[in-house]
Amino acid sequence: MKPAVSKRFTPYLFILPFLLLFLAFMIYPILESFYLSFTAAEGSTSSWIGLDNFRQLFGDRLYWKSMLNITIILLVQVPVMLFLAFLLAVAVNNDNIRGRSIFRLAIFMPVLIDLVTYSIVFSILFNDQYGVLNYFLQLFHLPGIHWVQDAFWAKVTIIIAITWRWTGYNAIILLAGLQAIPENIYESAAIDGASEIRKFFQITMPMLKPIFLFCAIMSIIGTLQLFTEPFLLTNGGQPDNSTETPVLFIYQYAFQSFHFGYASAAAYVLTAIVAIFSYLQIRVSKGGEI
Amino acid sequence: MAGFSPVYESMIETTMNWGEIVLSKKFVALITALFLTVLLVSGCGGGSSSTASKNDNSGVVTIKVAAWNDAADSLKAEIEGFQKKYPNIKVEVQYVDNDYTKIMPRLASGSEVPDIIQTQARDFPAFMKKFPGQFVDVTDKASPLKDKFLASSWDSVTVEGKIYAMPWDLGPMALYYRTDMFKEAGIDPVQIETWDDYITAGQKLKEHFGGNVVMTGYAPDFDFFEIFFNQLGGNYATPDGKIALKSEQAIQSLTLWRRMVDSGVAIDIKDWNGRITAVKNNKIASVPYAVWYAGTLMNSVADQRGKWGIIPLPSFTKGGNKQANLGGSVLTIAKKSQNPDAAWKFIEYCLATDEGQTIMLKYGLFPSYIPFYDNIAFKANNDYFGLPMYQFFAKQSDKIIPLHRGPIMLDAVKPLKDMGSAVLSGKNIEESIDTAAQEIGKKTGLPVQ
Numbered sequence: 001m002k003p004a005v006s007k008r009f010t011p012y013l014f015i016l017p018f019l020l021l022f023l024a025f026m027i028y029p030i031l032e033s034f035y036l037s038f039t040a041a042e043g044s045t046s047s048w049i050g051l052d053n054f055r056q057l058f059g060d061r062l063y064w065k066s067m068l069n070i071t072i073i074l075l076v077q078v079p080v081m082l083f084l085a086f087l088l089a090v091a092v093n094n095d096n097i098r099g100r101s102i103f104r105l106a107i108f109m110p111v112l113i114d115l116v117t118y119s120i121v122f123s124i125l126f127n128d129q130y131g132v133l134n135y136f137l138q139l140f141h142l143p144g145i146h147w148v149q150d151a152f153w154a155k156v157t158i159i160i161a162i163t164w165r166w167t168g169y170n171a172i173i174l175l176a177g178l179q180a181i182p183e184n185i186y187e188s189a190a191i192d193g194a195s196e197i198r199k200f201f202q203i204t205m206p207m208l209k210p211i212f213l214f215c216a217i218m219s220i221i222g223t224l225q226l227f228t229e230p231f232l233l234t235n236g237g238q239p240d241n242s243t244e245t246p247v248l249f250i251y252q253y254a255f256q257s258f259h260f261g262y263a264s265a266a267a268y269v270l271t272a273i274v275a276i277f278s279y280l281q282i283r284v285s286k287g288g289e290i
Numbered sequence: 291m292a293g294f295s296p297v298y299e300s301m302i303e304t305t306m307n308w309g310e311i312v313l314s315k316k317f318v319a320l321i322t323a324l325f326l327t328v329l330l331v332s333g334c335g336g337g338s339s340s341t342a343s344k345n346d347n348s349g350v351v352t353i354k355v356a357a358w359n360d361a362a363d364s365l366k367a368e369i370e371g372f373q374k375k376y377p378n379i380k381v382e383v384q385y386v387d388n389d390y391t392k393i394m395p396r397l398a399s400g401s402e403v404p405d406i407i408q409t410q411a412r413d414f415p416a417f418m419k420k421f422p423g424q425f426v427d428v429t430d431k432a433s434p435l436k437d438k439f440l441a442s443s444w445d446s447v448t449v450e451g452k453i454y455a456m457p458w459d460l461g462p463m464a465l466y467y468r469t470d471m472f473k474e475a476g477i478d479p480v481q482i483e484t485w486d487d488y489i490t491a492g493q494k495l496k497e498h499f500g501g502n503v504v505m506t507g508y509a510p511d512f513d514f515f516e517i518f519f520n521q522l523g524g525n526y527a528t529p530d531g532k533i534a535l536k537s538e539q540a541i542q543s544l545t546l547w548r549r550m551v552d553s554g555v556a557i558d559i560k561d562w563n564g565r566i567t568a569v570k571n572n573k574i575a576s577v578p579y580a581v582w583y584a585g586t587l588m589n590s591v592a593d594q595r596g597k598w599g600i601i602p603l604p605s606f607t608k609g610g611n612k613q614a615n616l617g618g619s620v621l622t623i624a625k626k627s628q629n630p631d632a633a634w635k636f637i638e639y640c641l642a643t644d645e646g647q648t649i650m651l652k653y654g655l656f657p658s659y660i661p662f663y664d665n666i667a668f669k670a671n672n673d674y675f676g677l678p679m680y681q682f683f684a685k686q687s688d689k690i691i692p693l694h695r696g697p698i699m700l701d702a703v704k705p706l707k708d709m710g711s712a713v714l715s716g717k718n719i720e721e722s723i724d725t726a727a728q729e730i731g732k733k734t735g736l737p738v739q
Contacts, residue, residue: 043420044398062729129557129573149558151715235560236704238510240711255391257701257733258398258420 033264041261053265063266066237066244067273069155070224073245077159078219082212084163085170092171093178104175107168119232122161123148126233151242154234158243161229166222170215177211178204213285217278224274227251246270351629352380353636357408358388360585361458361619364653368640371649375639379632397421397624405627406637411446411457411618412699418449419697419734425454426623426630432456435642442692443658447620454622456637459655461580461617462687463517466587469599471495471503471575479601485546488604492555495575507559507574508551512706513616517578518543520614520693522606527696532739535727541720542606544713551714566590578603580616581683585654588674595674602686615690618658656683698734705729 040049057063092103110118125132126147134144147157181204189199227247230237236252237244246266254263357365366383373380384404386392390413396403398421409417418425432453436444443457465482472479475498477491492505508514524539550556559565559574568574570591577583587598602612621641623633640646647662662668663684672679695702709726713719731738 043394043417043422044400044424045420045422056732123560127560149715235510236707238707238711240715240717241708252704255394256389256703258394259701259733260398 033267036261037264037268039261041259041264043258046261049261053262054269056262057265057269062241062244063246063249063269065241066246066249069241069243070226070245073155073159073162073226074220074223077162077223078216080159081163081167081219082170082215085167085174085215086208088167088171089174089178093175104172107171109168110165111169113165115228116232118165119161119229122157122164122229123233126157148234149239151240154239154243157233158226158229161233162223162226166219170219173215174208174211177208181207209285213282217281220281221274221278224270224277350378350380351632352382353405353627353629353633354382354384355406355408355621355636356384356386356393356404358386360582360653361408361655362386364650364655365640367649367652368636368646371645372636372639376632376635379629379635381636397424400626403624403626405624405629405633407622407624408458408619409455409622410699411443411620412695414446414455414620414622415449415695415697416700417622418454420700424625426625426627426633427452427454428456428623428634429453431634431638438642438660440658440660440687440690442615442690443618445692445694446618447622455620456622456641457658458619458621458641459582459617459650460658460687460690461582461615462656462683462690463578463580463603463614463616464600464683464686465576465578465603466583466598466600467576468572468594468597470597471499471572475499475575479599482601482604483608484610485550485604485606489550489553489555492550493553496554501554503573503575504557505555505574506550506557506576506578507565507568508547508556509559509561509565510707510711511561512703512710514547514550514556514578515540515543515706515710516693517603517614517616518546518606520616520691521603521611523611523691525694526698526702527694527736528739529694531696532737533696533698533727533731533734534739535730536720536723536739540723544709544719544723546606547710548713548719569594581656581680582617582654584672584675584679588654596676598675600675600677600679600682611689611691613686613688613690615687615693651680656680656687696734696736698730698736701733702726702730705733 036046037053038048038050039046040052088107091097092100092107097103124130128134128144128146128149131147133147137144145153148154185203185207186199189203194202225247226245230243230245230248231251234243237248247270250263250266250270253259253266355362355365362383362385365381369381369383386408388410390409393404393407397407397417403424429452439457440460443460444453447453447455447457467479469479472491472495475495477494482488482491488505495503495505519539522539522542524537524543525534528534551558557568557574559568565574565577566586569577569587577587587594603614605612621637623630623637627633640650641657642659644662644665647657647659648665648667650657651662651667657663663681668680668684669678670680671677705726708729709722712722712725727738730736
């Protein structure tokens with residue numbers, strides 16, 4: 001009997017330390033935040049107000065503007081980034097390149113740089129007075145662009161920054177997907193007389209579909225939680241809230257004006273939206289079945 | 291488990307044997323109970339000894355003070371003199387940031403609250419509202435000092451007739467300008483009486499330097515708005531707590547700001563550091579800012595010593611009010627402090643004595659404490675600017691119109707920033723003001739006038 005008992009309990013013993021930390025630092029805050037979303041918690045005061053936060057949230061123009069902003073950024077950035085990542089993956093997949101690993105390292109490196117550092121460097125590059133980008137534009141006799149002062153260009157700046165950062169990461173994942181496609185499929189297609197283009201569209205693309213789906217979902221979930229770039233690059237959602245994001249909104253309400261209840265409600269609405277969206281995405285692409 | 295290395299196998303064997311011994315049901319129950327007890331005890335224990343100040347039996351108390359940047363430095367410098375007077379009170383200065391991100395969790399949870407907390411003067415009423423009952427009523431200790439401090443400085447520390455904090459420093463405004471650049475461009479600073487003159491001079495300067503130098507820089511905050519708003523006598527809230535942002539003064543302030551930017555007289559320097567960079571690179575020729583900026587100029591661009599002068603702010607109309615206030619902090623005692631009397635003694639020493647204010651002055655903190663204005667140190671000449679700077683600023687502070695804010699500032703920061711941003715990007719001024727007022731009203735729960 002004893003060996004059976006210890007075999008049953010030993011795994012739990014191994015998990016216990018992680019489990020305790022998980023309960024304390026993940027589960028507890030999630031539940032506490034849920035509770036807070038039904039209160040008017042502000043500073044050190046709190047009172048139960050039921051669904052009032054949610055009612056107010058649905059009429060909050062800034063919140064929905066932040067949702068609109070993030071959707072626009074998403075709709076542009078994710079496809080552009082995945083397309084570029086795919087090109088990079090195909091390029092680096094070629095066996096004839098020398099120094100392949102160096103290229104792979106190079107395209108992956110942006111991901112390794114911490115968010116704050118790269119945001120600050122980008123803000124210098126995109127500075128409309130002294131930045132390198134405007135300098136190049138002026139070399140070609142083009143007017144300098146007000147990168148972070150103009151509502152449209154501020155979004156572009158954010159999109160460029162995110163794309164630069166994450167393209168390499170997705171490229172490496174797509175590369176892994178490319179390499180997992182068995183060679184013999186291409187060979188048999190070649191024997192059957194398929195052109196390169198046909199091979200590309202009817203073998204490569206479909207076989208990569210699950211990977212694309214994975215990258216798309218991860219990118220969308222990541223971009224929906226965008227915070228650091230607008231906080232540092234565009235000075236907290238400026239100009240005129242054109243780069244305000246939902247997480248920035250939550251941060252401003254929670255940590256700048258201490259409205260913990262309202263911020264928690266905003267956080268849960270965002271979570272619900274992300275969850276619904278992810279579910280729909282998986283359904284629409286049929287779970288990545290080829 | 292065939293196929294694993296012998297070492298690995300024996301490790302698993304040992305663990306499983308150990309598991310066998312340790313994990314009988316009784317043992318698990320015992321361990322869990324012990325663990326929970328320890329958690330409970332440490333949690334409770336943490337709660338009761340949560341306050342920062344300590345009391346040991348020899349009568350020596352330690353108080354903790356939370357402040358930021360130069361202000362914290364100045365408090366640290368005070369400790370030596372303070373200890374001579376009160377050897378039984380030890381002081382520890384904790385460095386926090388001026389966004390309150392370190393202080394807020396402590397106030398919200400009520401644990402490890404420092405004895406003395408610095409807040410910006412404009413934010414203090416909002417702190418009173420969001421953390422009710424967390425600050426000590428010092429009315430009976432502060433009332434005797436009432437006429438020793440500038441009248442306008444009591445507004446932010448008095449709530450419903452009672453005083454909950456002491457006014458520390460003030461931010462009387464003036465115009466810092468580059469004497470060499472003005473001279474080169476042929477601008478006579480004495481001739482700049484109104485903001486219209488300022489804009490004209492700015493255009494002249496820009497033309498002369500071919501766009502390489504501009505008159506001034508602005509950041510996407512609402513400093514410029516507040517400067518103009520205060521000059522014109524605007525108020526954010528009425529005494530009975532209504533948001534009074536929608537006003538003629540607000541419209542005028544925003545109109546002037548937009549004019550300055552559109553006419554190329556002010557460029558976007560992004561933030562505090564961007565301004566310093568612009569100053570260092572000789573890109574801007576003047577900075578309308580408060581007395582506390584002198585320290586920044588002296589420390590960050592020490593090599594421009596002798597090139598900067600100071601004149602009073604331009605006014606809206608000829609002969610109109612030139613004075614305004616921007617900034618200033620207060621010191622408050624936390625209710626959770628175990629040594630409020632010791633804390634008061636420290637605050638009193640630093641802020642209401644000449645010796646205390648002498649040190650404050652070294653850090654560029656302009657006193658609201660009037661008796662100090664007669665002190666020798668106050669009247670000293672400043673090498674960097676070539677004039678008795680503090681006396682100059684004292685003359686820029688006697689007619690400052692008190693700006694009544696109400697408990698809105700923490701909530702109002704974003705709406706006001708958005709208002710400035712909207713106006714500068716071309717949106718209708720009155721609509722932007724209205725949007726901001728509505729947002730502030732929504733966030734604070736106060737009615738809009």
